[in-house]
Structures are given as structure tokens and as C-alpha cells.
Amino acid sequence: MNALMYGLGLLAFSFLSGQFLGEELGVWLGVKANVGGVGFAMIILILAKDFLEKKNLVNEDFKKGIDYWNMMYVPVVIAMSASQNVKVAVSSGFLAIIAGVVPVVLVFMFFPYLVQKLKPKN
Amino acid sequence: MQILEKILDKNGLVAGILVIALIILFSEIFTKKVLKSKIPSSALAILMGLVLAYIGGLFSGGEKGLADIEIFKGVGVLGGSMFRDFSIVASALGASFLVMKRAGFLGLMSLLVGITFFFIAGVAIAYLWGYRDAVSLCTIGAGACTYIVGPVTGAALNASSEVMALSIATGVVKAIAVTILTPVFAKKIGLNNPEAAMAYGGLMGTNSGVAAGLAATDPALVPYGTVTATFYTGLGCLVCPSLFYLVLNLFIK
Numbered sequence: 001m002n003a004l005m006y007g008l009g010l011l012a013f014s015f016l017s018g019q020f021l022g023e024e025l026g027v028w029l030g031v032k033a034n035v036g037g038v039g040f041a042m043i044i045l046i047l048a049k050d051f052l053e054k055k056n057l058v059n060e061d062f063k064k065g066i067d068y069w070n071m072m073y074v075p076v077v078i079a080m081s082a083s084q085n086v087k088v089a090v091s092s093g094f095l096a097i098i099a100g101v102v103p104v105v106l107v108f109m110f111f112p113y114l115v116q117k118l119k120p121k122n
Numbered sequence: 123m124q125i126l127e128k129i130l131d132k133n134g135l136v137a138g139i140l141v142i143a144l145i146i147l148f149s150e151i152f153t154k155k156v157l158k159s160k161i162p163s164s165a166l167a168i169l170m171g172l173v174l175a176y177i178g179g180l181f182s183g184g185e186k187g188l189a190d191i192e193i194f195k196g197v198g199v200l201g202g203s204m205f206r207d208f209s210i211v212a213s214a215l216g217a218s219f220l221v222m223k224r225a226g227f228l229g230l231m232s233l234l235v236g237i238t239f240f241f242i243a244g245v246a247i248a249y250l251w252g253y254r255d256a257v258s259l260c261t262i263g264a265g266a267c268t269y270i271v272g273p274v275t276g277a278a279l280n281a282s283s284e285v286m287a288l289s290i291a292t293g294v295v296k297a298i299a300v301t302i303l304t305p306v307f308a309k310k311i312g313l314n315n316p317e318a319a320m321a322y323g324g325l326m327g328t329n330s331g332v333a334a335g336l337a338a339t340d341p342a343l344v345p346y347g348t349v350t351a352t353f354y355t356g357l358g359c360l361v362c363p364s365l366f367y368l369v370l371n372l373f374i375k
Contacts, residue, residue: 015211022278022363029368034278038207039360042214049215069212073270074164075142076209079201080273081171081290082145083189085283087179089291095251096288099266100295103243107236107325108303111311115321118231 003061010052011066014045130193138196141188145170160338162330165297168269172291185283203277210270214356225320229350232324237358240266240327241366244292256367256374258285262292263370264362268328269293271358278363297331304335313339316346323347327354 018041022034029035045066052058089096107114130137149167153159157166175187184190189198199205244266245259253259261281265272265288272289275281281289308314313322323332323346332351336343 011208011212015208018211019207025364031368031371032280033363033367035367036360036364037278038210038274039356039364041207041211042356042359045211045214063215066212066215069209070215072205073209073213074167075139075146076201076205077270077273077290078145078164078167078171079138079142079197080206081168081201081287081294082141082175082178082194083187083198083201084172084175084287084290085179085185086172086175086187086287088185088284089287090176092251092284092288093291095248095262096265096291097295099244099247099262099292101299102247103240103266104296104299104303104326106243107239108307108311111307111313111322111325114232114235114325115312115318118228118235118321119317 003059004065007062008065010048011045011069014041014048017041017044127193134196135199136196137193138200141194141197142200161298161301162334164330165294168294172287210274210359216352225350228317229320229324232321233350233353233357236325236327237267237354237361241362245370256371257281260362260367260370261285261289264358265289265292266296267358267362268355269297270355271362274359275362279367297328300326300328300331301334305338308339319343319346320350324350327351329355
């Protein structure tokens with residue numbers, strides 16, 4: 001039980017530190033936004049977990065709490081979708097279809113070329 | 123009936139969990155029976171969420187979709203920015219520097235090219251559509267990356283709920299498009315070896331789409347595609363509301 005809470009505690013710590021960094025960076029850059037807070041939090045979590053793993057402090061229970069929230073992410077996104085102002089957005093629904101499909105088709109078209117370019121030269 | 127309403131009102135978040143569970147159950151049955159598992163059930167469930175938000179908006183006249191209906195207000199709590207960001211941060215659990223090393227240079231390059239390309243394409247299309255403010259453009263461009271990067275970016279930049287909905291919808295359409303088109307194009311574009319699958323995962327990104335699309339093409343390629351795609355959302359959440367927004371600001375102002 002303790003390890004479970006330590007895992008969750010680490011997740012909470014990473015989350016809050018990331019938010020803090022994001023807000024600070026926003027103020028520093030002079031933009032009214034949380035600049036990359038979620039991304040920073042992820043990096044902090046990965047670094048902290050790797051560090052603790054090397055010290056053999058991570059066990060199954062430690063991961064369980066974090067993994068629960070990891071698995072919750074699609075359900076949370078569904079709940080988020082269900083609470084947006086879709087009624088107003090519907091008039092621009094066609095935009096979502098174009099912006100969702102066109103870039104995908106373009107990547108398919110240029111894929112063979114891109115793979116050649118991206119391959120490291122041996 | 124009054125007692126039921128009182129219970130639902132007092133326990134909003136718990137009621138919200140039940141509603142989402144029912145949505146997932148319905149979409150899983152629907153994808154299996156009607157769509158023959160051709161579309162990932164998560165994408166369909168998100169789409170259903172958007173449809174319910176539309177219906178909720180019609181009924182209540184409010185701006186928070188289903189959450190404006192009193193007995194469903196818990197859905198808004200569960201889908202609020204706190205739980206969303208918390209669970210997205212938790213998804214970094216699966217990542218480690220060991221996995222990153224395996225993805226290697228090819229993986230990193232394809233991720234950077236993929237995110238940048240989808241963002242620019244999304245911004246350009248939103249601009250042509252008539253959006254002119256950096257916040258909305260950035261949110262829709264981020265939505266063209268994935269349906270997670272979009273709302274995370276939108277929330278960080280204080281975008282309107284309408285633009286957030288568009289951005290989520292764009293990401294969902296992308297996931298579905300990737301799923302359907304991958305097996306169609308795979309042969310023509312040489313998507314038949316681990317290296318190509320890794321580049322593909324990084325370029326396309328959207329995790330559920332890549333996994334489902336590759337599974338329909340050749341199940342052996344799935345782990346190679348997802349090893350890079352896993353990082354796409356995290357990297358997108360990092361660069362879209364920061365670097366990309368600042369660069370976009372320079373062009374728009």
C-alpha cells in the first residue's frame with residue numbers, strides 16, 4: 001500500500017512541478033499561457049522513475065497507481081469530448097474532416113521518399 | 123425519481139464514471155458487431171462523446187455539452203483539465219530512455235518531421251478556413267497531431283471550447299483515417315519492414331490509429347510502429363503550446 005502511494009505521490013509531484021515550470025516559463029516569455037507544462041511533467045516523471053529504478057526502489061505496487069491513471073487517459077478524453085461546446089463547432093465540422101484527412105494522405109504519398117531521407121547513413 | 127436525481131446530484135463524479143463506462147461499452151459492441159473491428163473502439167467512443175456533447179448542447183442551450191445537463195455534470199469533472207493532464211502525464215510511465223534508445227535516430231527524426239508537418243498542415247488549413255488568431259490556429263494545428271495534443275494545447279493557451287471541440291474532432295478524424303488507410307497503402311509505400319514501421323509510427327503518431335492500422339497490415343509490425351508513436355503525444359504536448367505557439371505568434375502578429 002505504501003509503495004502504491006509513493007508512485008502516485010511521484011506522479012502528483014511531477015504534475016505540479018511541470019505545471020509550475022510551464023506557468024513560470026509563460027510569465028518569463030510574456031505569453032498568457034502554460035508553456036509546455038504537461039511535457040515538462042512527463043520528462044520529470046521519466047527521469048525520476050529511471051533514477052529510482054536504478055536504485056531498485058520501484059516495485060510493482062509503485063507502478064500500479066501511475067498505471068491506473070495511464071489507462072484512464074482514453075476514458076478521461078471521452079469525458080472531455082462530451083463536455084465541449086460541440087453545438088457551435090458543428091458549423092466548422094468540415095474543417096475537422098479536411099484537417100484530419102489531408103495531411104495523412106500527404107504523408108502516405110511522400111512516405112517512401114521520407115523513409116529514404118530519414119534513414120541514418122551507414 | 124426525485125431520490126435518484128438527488129443521488130446523482132450528490133455523487134456527480136461517480137455518475138460521470140458510469141456514463142463513460144456505458145459509452146465505452148456501447149462503442150466496443152458497435153465496433154465489434156457493425157464495423158467488424160475496423161476502427162479502434164477508443165476513436166469511436168471519443169466520437170460518441172462529441173455527438174453526446176452536441177445533443178447535450180441542444181437540450182440545455184449551454185456551452186459545456188453533456189455536462190450542462192444537471193445529472194451529467196460529473197462528466198465535466200472527469201473530463202476537466204486536472205484529470206486530463208494528470209492521466210496524460212501518467213502515460214509517460216511506459217517510456218524510458220532504454221525504449222528511446224531503441225527507437226534511435228530514425229525514430230527521433232521521424233517524430234520531429236511528423237509533428238512539425240501535421241502541425242503546419244493543420245494551421246494552414248485552419249487559416250484557409252478563416253481562423254486568424256494564434257491561439258485558435260495553434261489549437262487546431264495541435265489537434266491535427268493527435269486528439270490529445272489538441273486539447274492539452276488549447277487548455278494551456280485558453281482557447282475557446284468551440285475550438286477545443288474542433289481540435290479534438292480533427293484528431294479523431296486523423297486516427298480513423300490512419301486506421302483505414304494504412305492497410306490500403308501499406309504495400310505501395312513499402313511499409314513491410316521494422317525500419318519502415320518505426321519511421322511510420324513517428325511520422326503518423328496517433329497511437330491508436332498506428333497500432334490498429336499496422337495490426338490490419340501485418341501484426342508483426344505493431345511493436346515497431348508503437349515504439350515511436352508512443353512518444354508522439356508527449357513530444358507534441360511539449361512543443362505545440364511552447365515553441366510552436368511562440369513561432370506562430372511571430373507570423374500572426
